[in-house]
Amino acid sequence: xxxxxxxxxxxxxxxxxxxxxxxxxxxxxxxxxxxxxxxxxxxxxxxxxxxxxxxxxxxxxxxxxxxxxxxxxxxxxxxxxxxxxxxxxxxxxxxxxxxxxxxxxxxxxxxxxxxxxxxxxxxxxxxxxxxxxxxxxxxxxxxxxxxxxxxxxxxxxxxxxxxxxxxxxxxxxxxxxxxxxxxxxxxxxxxxxxxxxxxxxxxxxxxxxxxxxxxxxxx
Numbered sequence: 001x002x003x004x005x006x007x008x009x010x011x012x013x014x015x016x017x018x019x020x021x022x023x024x025x026x027x028x029x030x031x032x033x034x035x036x037x038x039x040x041x042x043x044x045x046x047x048x049x050x051x052x053x054x055x056x057x058x059x060x061x062x063x064x065x066x067x068x069x070x071x072x073x074x075x076x077x078x079x080x081x082x083x084x085x086x087x088x089x090x091x092x093x094x095x096x097x098x099x100x101x102x103x104x105x106x107x108x109x110x111x112x113x114x115x116x117x118x119x120x121x122x123x124x125x126x127x128x129x130x131x132x133x134x135x136x137x138x139x140x141x142x143x144x145x146x147x148x149x150x151x152x153x154x155x156x157x158x159x160x161x162x163x164x165x166x167x168x169x170x171x172x173x174x175x176x177x178x179x180x181x182x183x184x185x186x187x188x189x190x191x192x193x194x195x196x197x198x199x200x201x202x203x204x205x206x207x208x209x210x211x212x213x214x215x216x217x218x219x
Contacts, residue, residue, distance in 0.1 A: 002132035007052025007064045009136045012145065014071050020219060021075055023192055023207045024146045025117055032124045033147050041155045045198060058202035080106055081162060083208035085216040087191050094176040094212065096152065098193050100160065101168040101218060110205065111157025111196050112171055116149040116181045117209070119188045149181040149189070157196055186212055 011024040027042055028034045029051065042048070046055040053061035056070040084099040096114060121144040123129045131138035152173050162169055183189050194207035210216040 001051040002130035003064075004052045005129065005131050005136045005138050005142070006133040007054065008145065009133075010064045010067055011054070014068055018071070018075060022071060023194070023209050025115060025148050025192060026144065026146045027148045028144075033121065033144065035148060035150050038148065038151060038155045045202075057204040058196055058198065079206045081195055081206050082218045083193055083195065083206050084218045085191065085193055085208055085210045085214075087210050087212055087214055087216075089178070089186065089212040092178050094152075094173075094178055094191075096173040096176065096191055096193075098171045098173075099168050099218075100162060100171075100195055102162050103167065105163035106205070108161060108163075109197060109199065110160055110162060111198060112153060112160040113157035113194050113196055114152040114173060115192045116152065116178070116183070117190055117192050118147045118149050118183055118185070119143075119145045119190075121145070121147045121184060121188075149183060152176050152191075156198055160195065162195075 008026065011026070015022045015024050027039055029039055046059070046061040048061040050063070052064055054064060054067045055061050056067060057074045059070065062070070080102065082101045084101070086097040088095045098112060098114060100112065123142060123144070126140035129138050129142055160169060160171060178186070190209050190211045192207065192209045195205040197203045197205070208216055208219060
């Protein structure tokens with residue numbers, strides 16, 4: 001889509017303006033970077049009707065002009081939980097430990113989604129990306145960022161119970177084979193984890209990201 005670079009710029013601007021607080025995931029459609037099953041699931045969940053569309057905290061998809069306001073509104077809320085992560089990678093196998101902390105038990109029905117995302121991904125062929133925007137320069141060297149490469153969990157996330165007397169829940173993913181994620185450069189990849197509710201009003205309770213071989217403390 002020729003307007004997608006402008007959507008990418010809006011997402012990048014919000015991430016830069018809120019370091020460590022906004023995590024972006026770019027889900028591609030009908031190009032070599034698309035992950036068909038997740039793309040279909042996400043479009044159905046958030047009622048995507050055009051491109052670029054963005055879903056902020058699992059809300060219905062909306063056009064890029066509304067994202068900044070929605071992000072500002074959600075950042076003003078108090079998070080129900082915190083997330084810490086430990087990642088390690090060797091020989092193409094990834095281990096991820098996700099810790100979800102909470103001061104009080106959280107109602108059941110929540111899911112944990114863990115995704116692999118990659119930055120600095122070239123266009124499918126140099127100069128292939130269309131651009132209708134007068135504010136974003138797109139040339140043959142323009143790169144895609146935050147490209148969704150797939151989930152370690154199910155598309156909808158895996159059920160997680162957040163009611164331990166220890167006030168945290170640990171979930172381990174061991175020996176994840178990265179060969180199926182189509183990564184171009186593991187140095188540009190990271191893990192994005194978020195606790196989500198796909199039903200009712202839908203929500204993302206909190207999110208966290210870490211590079212491979214990183215300890216990300218509570219945030």
